[in-house]
Amino acid sequence: xxxxxxxxxxxxRDGEIKEVSFELLSRGRKLADKLEEELxxxxxxxxxxxxxxEELIKSGADKVLLMNAPALKDFIVENYSxxxxxxxxxxxxxxxxxxxxxxxxxxxxxxxxKTSAGLTADCTELDIEEDTGNLLQTRPAIxxxxxxxxxxxxxxxxxxxxxxxxxxxxEKDESRTGEIVHLKLDSSLLDGRxxxxxxxxxxEDAVNIQDADVVAAGGKGMKxxxxxxxxxxxxxxxxxxxxxxxxxxxxxxxxxxYQVGLSGKTxxxxxxxxxxxxxxxxxxxxxxTSENIIAINADPxxxxxxxxxxxxxxxxxxxxxxxxxxLAEEVK
Numbered sequence: 489x490x491x492x493x494x495x496x497x498x499x500x501r502d503g504e505i506k507e508v509s510f511e512l513l514s515r516g517r518k519l520a521d522k523l524e525e526e527l528x529x530x531x532x533x534x535x536x537x538x539x540x541x542e543e544l545i546k547s548g549a550d551k552v553l554l555m556n557a558p559a560l561k562d563f564i565v566e567n568y569s570x571x572x573x574x575x576x577x578x579x580x581x582x583x584x585x586x587x588x589x590x591x592x593x594x595x596x597x598x599x600x601x602k603t604s605a606g607l608t609a610d611c612t613e614l615d616i617e618e619d620t621g622n623l624l625q626t627r628p629a630i631x632x633x634x635x636x637x638x639x640x641x642x643x644x645x646x647x648x649x650x651x652x653x654x655x656x657x658x659e660k661d662e663s664r665t666g667e668i669v670h671l672k673l674d675s676s677l678l679d680g681r682x683x684x685x686x687x688x689x690x691x692e693d694a695v696n697i698q699d700a701d702v703v704a705a706g707g708k709g710m711k712x713x714x715x716x717x718x719x720x721x722x723x724x725x726x727x728x729x730x731x732x733x734x735x736x737x738x739x740x741x742x743x744x745x746y747q748v749g750l751s752g753k754t755x756x757x758x759x760x761x762x763x764x765x766x767x768x769x770x771x772x773x774x775x776x777t778s779e780n781i782i783a784i785n786a787d788p789x790x791x792x793x794x795x796x797x798x799x800x801x802x803x804x805x806x807x808x809x810x811x812x813x814x815l816a817e818e819v820k
Contacts, residue, residue, distance in 0.1 A: 490580065491644040493528055494520040497572070497586040497595075498544065500533035505540050508587040510657035513548040515614055515650055516585055517658060519623070522616040525582070526550040530575065532568055534561035538668055545666035548658050552666065553579075557673035563591050566679035569598040574677055576603055581645050583623050585614070588649040600647050606640025607647040610750065612773050614648060623648065628750050628769050635769065651754040653698050654777060697746060702728030702759045705748055705775070706736055709764020709785065709804055713741035718808045719763060725815040731755065731775075733765045749774035764804050767792030784808065 496516040498509030513529060520527035529549040531541065534556050541552040553575065559567065572595065576584075584599075586592035588610050600607035608625035612635070615624040622639045623646040629636040640646045697703055704723040706716055716730065723730050731748040732741070748755055749771040760778035765771060767783075767790055775781070776795045783796035784804050793799045800807055 491582040493525050493579070493581045493583075494523065495528045495530055495581040495584045495645075496549075497584060497592065498529050498531040499587065499589065499591055500531055500536050503533065503535035503537075505531065505536065505543065507657070508589060508652045509544065510547045511652065511655050512585050512587060512650070513544065514655050514658045516583075517548040519583060519585075519614060519616055520550075523582070523621060528553060528579075528581065530572070531555070532560045532571060534558050541668045543660070545668075546660040546662060546664050548664075550666050552668045553671055554668055555671040555673055559673060559675075559678055562684040563595075564679070564682050564684065565594045565598055566682055567677065568595050569602065570677040570679065571673070572599050573602050574674065575671075576645060584645050584647045586647075586649050587652050589652055592649045596647055596649055603645070604643060605645050605647050606643045607649075608638045608640075609649050611648045611650045612654060614650065622646070628773055651750075651773070653754040653756045654773075656756060656777070697729040697731050697748070698753055698755055700729035700755070701757050702726035702761075703731045703748070703755050703757045703775075703778075704728060704761040704763065705731030705733065705765060706742075706763045707733035707765030707771075708735035708739070709766075710736060710741060711764075713739075715805075716742055718812060719761075721812050722761065722808060722815070725812070725819065726759065728757070728759070731760075733768075733771050762792050762796065763808060765792055766790045767794065 494516045496512035499506040516527045527549050528551045529544045530553045532555050541554050544552050586596050611625045611627045613626035617624050622641050624637050625648045626637045704719045706719045720730050732746045734749050737747045750773045754774045756777045758779045760775050760781045762783045781796040782798045783792040784800045784807050788801045
């Protein structure tokens with residue numbers, strides 16, 4: 489049985505394709521090119537237009553498998569899983585990528601079990617093994633202290649989830665052309681046991697550091713929660729957001745929605761301040777794709793300096809107030 493092609497599982501809400509769908513295409517395009525195979529974006533939902541599907545092609549997809557149906561408007565894992573299993577049986581993709589969102593984290597394990605496929609979650613890097621063509625899936629392990637590379641040589645499809653915002657969407661190429669395949673939902677694939685009754689948003693979700701152009705984050709070096717006031721002031725001068733390392737959150741200096749890292753959020757701002765953060769792998773996985781990183785740390789050997797564009801070695805309790813003072817004078 490021959491498996492071919494790289495698939496990305498896009499996401500849509502209220503008829504709109506979500507940004508993470510385009511991020512996945514950046515990952516998938518590189519893999520498909522190495523394998524010299526086509527890149528397919530799979531979109532399940534309702535009232536998604538061809539115009540939106542064409543945006544996926546402009547962003548790197550060779551083909552879009554589009555299934556619109558009222559029953560797929562809301563994500564229900566049993567329904568989505570049954571549809572994906574059916575598509576896998578028909579098209580036999582070699583690789584399937586999804587985002588490590590609530591949808592991806594739920595449906596991918598479900599499908600992997602049902603299809604006896606290999607799955608690696610929360611990957612930070614993906615590549616193709618040169619001699620075998622196997623998918624190399626790299627992710628932090630052992631509490632984020634090491635990076636492990638995993639492969640599934642004996643099972644297909646090879647499946648992986650990647651962190652949202654861990655890569656940027658490719659620039660759209662208006663000249664790209666591709667195929668949109670309209671799929672009809674087989675009603676026998678609907679489970680029927682579960683239905684959506686409502687949706688209640690966590691108020692803390694309003695703290696969306698992932699959309700900020702500037703993030704000022706503090707770590708264990710802040711020493712206590714009250715000291716985050718200087719970071720809030722710094723972020724304010726840039727109309728930015730406040731972030732934190734896991735150490736700072738674990739010490740209850742700041743709440744979890746602000747956490748950056750493998751067990752928190754992944755951010756890709758234009759400017760990232762890492763203040764009193766040593767640079768554990770767990771944290772780096774959530775911010776190393778920032779465009780510009782400024783690190784402030786008293787330890788000249790701190791790992792954070794290995795990924796920073798600018799580093800300041802010194803006492804943050806002297807440096808940050810001075811930065812705030814000079815910024816305050818600039819905005820007068």
